[in-house]
Amino acid sequence: MKYFKYDSNSLRYIRVNPLKMILKYTVLPAFFITVLMSWNGLDNVEIERIGEEERIIILRENGKFTKEKLIDEITRMNFRFPHIVLAQAEIESGHFKSPIFKENNNMFGMREARVRANLARGTRRNHAYYDTWKESLYDYGLYYSRYLSTLKTEEEYYQYINEVYAEAPDYGSLVKKKAAENRKYFE
Secondary structure: OOEEEEEOOOOEEEEEOHHHHHHHHHHHHHHHHHHHHHHOOOOOOOOOOOOHHHHHHHHHHHHOOOHHHHHHHHHHHOOOOHHHHHHHHHHHOOOOOOHHHHHHOOOOOOOOOOOOOOOOOEEEOOEEEOOOHHHHHHHHHHHHHHHHOOOOOHHHHHHHHHHHHOOOOOHHHHHHHHHHHHHHHHO
């Protein structure tokens, strides 16, 4: 059997020796980890395994929504105008209290997309629903990359969301006012 590895420098696959691969990725790392643990007196440490219930509790607590977690995630995703994204989330979700947000994990009032990639699990209450609030944000990120990423100025952004995204005629001005308050979170 022949083994190949992708070489990003030459942009092609090159043949590799399977014995070298095994040594490089399994035997040598295991050896160094063992040596380091014994040097640090960690060779007698027992690893405690958590049960399924504890794992579910940890995942549930970690996935709980807070505005601070949302701000961190928006920052991590590197939106061009993060204060506007946060303003939209706050307005569309009724400051994270609306039934669409609570039941569907949908903080942007998104409908299930039919012509672009999306993360919606389906439609409920005439809006897309998601397993987690983060999936709603990531889906907005997909929407953003498809339709908003080429906008250069905040005014273009407000104009777009007022004409295309929203149903309310004063939506752009509402978002603009809220976004001005949100700048402090992203400075």
